[in-house]
Amino acid sequence: MIHPILLCGGSGTRLWPLSRKSYPKQFVPLVGDETLFQASARRLSGPSFAPPVILTNADFRFIVTEQLAAAGIDPGAVLIEPSGRNTAPAVLAAALWLERSDPEAMMLVAPSDHVIPDAGAFRAAVEAGMAAARAGRIVTFGISPDRPETGYGYLELDAAPNGEAAPLRRFVEKPDRATAEAMLAEGRFLWNAGVFLFSVRAILDAFRTHAPELVPGAAEAVERARPDLGFLRLDPAAWDGLPDVSIDYAVMEKSDALSVVPFAGGWSDLGGWDAVWRETGPDADGVASSGETTAIECRDTLLRSEDPGIELVGIGLRNVIAIATPDAVLVADSSCAQQVKEAVAALKAKGAKQAESLPRDHRPWGWFESLATGTRFQVKRIVVHPGAALSLQSHHHRSEHWIVVEGTAKVTVNDEVRLVTENESIYIPLGATHRMENPGKLPMILIEVQTGAYLGEDDIVRYEDVYARS
Template structure:
């Protein structure tokens, strides 16, 4: 069986404002009802696949397990990287982990933020590469290009692509526009999708031969990893000694005898809003809308409203991208889609929280969002998953008033524990030790009104926490 290795620790900026550092694009339903991460996990499931191995960071660990649970997938393991070191150390850690339990496994390395509309076709392509992988080859998957894209690296083939794995001649860096058109016209180049298939033994031998300096720190980090609430935390000290390098630079571009499986059934890494527009349903004039968005006399335009309270209207637009969220709006010429990162940099320079943070803050127990913030008060909506509980805590600078609007809350205030149902409320005095829990089988939603001299999230003293955050 093939073990999918899902990489989901990145935090892209080219899909701002919907993708931000605190909640990047792989966890967002950009195309369809599933998030990109969920679609990736479903695509790599079935009789040919073992349970997935996920590599992510500390901030996303509960998002990963929650989104997998929503689609009924139980991961084989979730490895927590202490810090981002690019794809080579992450893949090496996965291989070393699998070597302990399943040294003969085939590993399918898959970024979790790609769109592949035809999962069956992709699984068939994977099957074409398994024999070569079992025979000790590194197999990569090349995408048949549809245009001269300058945002992708390319794979030069040793022979014309057919219906099976063929030898790779070399990797080609991202070209300029003229060179990209030449390569596509030749028919001897494929886009590099960053998807790889190989056995545990093959990739470990490659690391020991081509990037031996990575092996000791990563191996020590895996050996000293600690289990925490079902996650496996790689040891931070040795991990910090691993180089920050991609699998392409560390291994692939220096390896001989790589094979390529061509894939032409549709693929996108959604590297910008122009790619999202191409993957979205469009009308006869090339207009794609979603949410509460309305287009009037527009052409080749993307209009997305991500909040039911925001009516987004485009009038007479041509080649424009507009994305509205509750706290930020992007309006861009479609030809500048790759420059959205400049907007993020500008916002960071002015210390705007919208550069990296969402108004909706995801936590292991659910999420909350700020509805109103004023002088000495704040109003939040809090959503608690069934069976979940916030930490037992107190505050130095604020009191709170909770009004349950959906479900039932079990509330602890000092020594008292009570149930609070819909349309009931409870007051939490300043300094009181308190906790809210959802004992039911449906989500619990409440409105929290905070008042006090300081309302920051760091004014929390935790005494007990089922998520080990004390």
């Protein structure tokens, strides 16, 4: 049985404005109807796979379980990282957690934001690496390159791949164009996908040999982890003392026990909008589009509208990326796709909320978005999942007026509890203790009008919360 380890704590700034820190690319349906995270979990499921172990941060824990539930997949464990410490501590924590139940367990570590269209071919590649992994090797998967890509690291083999596991000669950093062309022509180089297969024992031995300084802190973080609503929170004090280091740098580049399984079934890490353009499937003119878009005499262009109310029109464009969201628009030359992260840094430096936050704010109970804002008022649309409930709370600086537009809300205001149905409203005075719940089987939607001197999300005093938020 193989234990998938899905890493999903990244921010994906190169795919701004659709991917942001508050809701990164792995949780977005960038290619197809499923999110990248859901597609990754589904790809690593089946008779040969145990339920996936997820490593993520506290902000994404409910998104993870909600998306897995929507895909019909039950997680084996969701480990909450108190802070971002890169892939080496994350993989080490997963291995230490699995060691408790099965020291010989097989682990398949994969990012949750990659695109692999042929899941069957990928599972066959995993099976091809099992013999080497059972023999104590660390198996990595190399992607057969189809172009001289300068945005990926490479794996060098002793000879051209033949479909079977082969020893790794060395890792190669991201090359310049001329070097990438030479490596492509030589045929002994594969793209480094960052996907690994090994036993718990093998990877722990590798950490103890090549990165022993990480083991005590990670072991303490796992040993002192505490359950929290079905999640497992790694101990913050121990975890925060670990270095920020990738598993490639900490272990893989130092180990002489690596084998490479080639994979030619199609792969992308969607590391930029140029990659999304390729995966979306450009037409005969090289135009790839999504949402409400119109292209007139365009060539080699990506057009995406992420709001049904925004019609994005391109006329005479050449090699252009144009992405429209409700609160931000990106227009860039395709050759500058990797510089989008610089735009995010510039927006963050000037304090633009669009740098990290989306208009739609996802919460454990559903989501909300701001429709209109003034100096002393704000209008929101709030969607509450069936059976979900907001915290019992009060506000120091604002009152609220709720109008139910779909479904039925169970509303508590101080000591009164009542049902509010469609086209009915209720007033929440400043300082009143209140809560809204959705007792129905369909999403409940209401419009909230806030009035007051301060309307920030931090003006919340929580008394009870089923999601254990402080």
